[in-house]
Amino acid sequence: MVSIHVLNGPNLNLLGRREPDVYGRFTLADIETRLRARAAALSASMGTTIELTFAQTNIEGELVTLVQNAGLAGAGVILNAGAYTHTSIALRDAISGAQALAIEVHLSNVHAREQFRHHSMIAAVAHGVIAGFGAASYDLALEAIVPLLQERAGTVKGVGNH
Numbered sequence: 480m481v482s483i484h485v486l487n488g489p490n491l492n493l494l495g496r497r498e499p500d501v502y503g504r505f506t507l508a509d510i511e512t513r514l515r516a517r518a519a520a521l522s523a524s525m526g527t528t529i530e531l532t533f534a535q536t537n538i539e540g541e542l543v544t545l546v547q548n549a550g551l552a553g554a555g556v557i558l559n560a561g562a563y564t565h566t567s568i569a570l571r572d573a574i575s576g577a578q579a580l581a582i583e584v585h586l587s588n589v590h591a592r593e594q595f596r597h598h599s600m601i602a603a604v605a606h607g608v609i610a611g612f613g614a615a616s617y618d619l620a621l622e623a624i625v626p627l628l629q630e631r632a633g634t635v636k637g638v639g640n641h
């Protein structure tokens with residue numbers, strides 16, 4: 480069994496109505512529904528049970544606690560930290576402090592946007608970064624993190640690139 484926490488930061492509760500040209504028309508609930516379907520299919524094809532937990536908060540400290548809890552429980556983290564990506568040393572410290580295996584995701588291609596979105600405080604402590612694929616960024620992160628968690632749990636070998 481692998482456990483994955485899908486954590487979303489500020490303003491992602493507004494998806495669907497928030498700048499749809501940038502972020503698309505999917506709501507966060509839509510993203511959860513499609514990710515759960517993807518997880519069920521992946522569970523069957525990868526021979527494991529994928530347990531998904533979803534959370535969203537607009538509050539930095541709550542996001543820090545969610546990341547800590549996931550990491551300390553040995554769960555993987557798919558993290559869209561929203562604007563805190565670009566500002567939060569506390570979030571970076573939570574990932575490294577709790578030794579969370581985290582993938583940073585963004586719906587938009589942050590590198591094609593304003594300069595202030597080009598820098599991530601958390602990328603250096605994330606396993607990797609996926610940006611620019613809309614709701615599919617979460618799907619790609621799920622596909623990437625499952626074998627990493629299996630490898631870490633010792634159930635399969637040699638799938639990571641590090």
Ligand SMILES: O=C1C[C@@](O)(C(=O)O)C[C@@H](O)[C@@H]1O
Pocket residue numbers: 489490491559560561562563564584585586587588589596
């Ligand atoms: O809130 C967000 C959403 C975002 O993380 C994305 O998913 O594209 C990109 C961030 O720069 C922005 O502040």
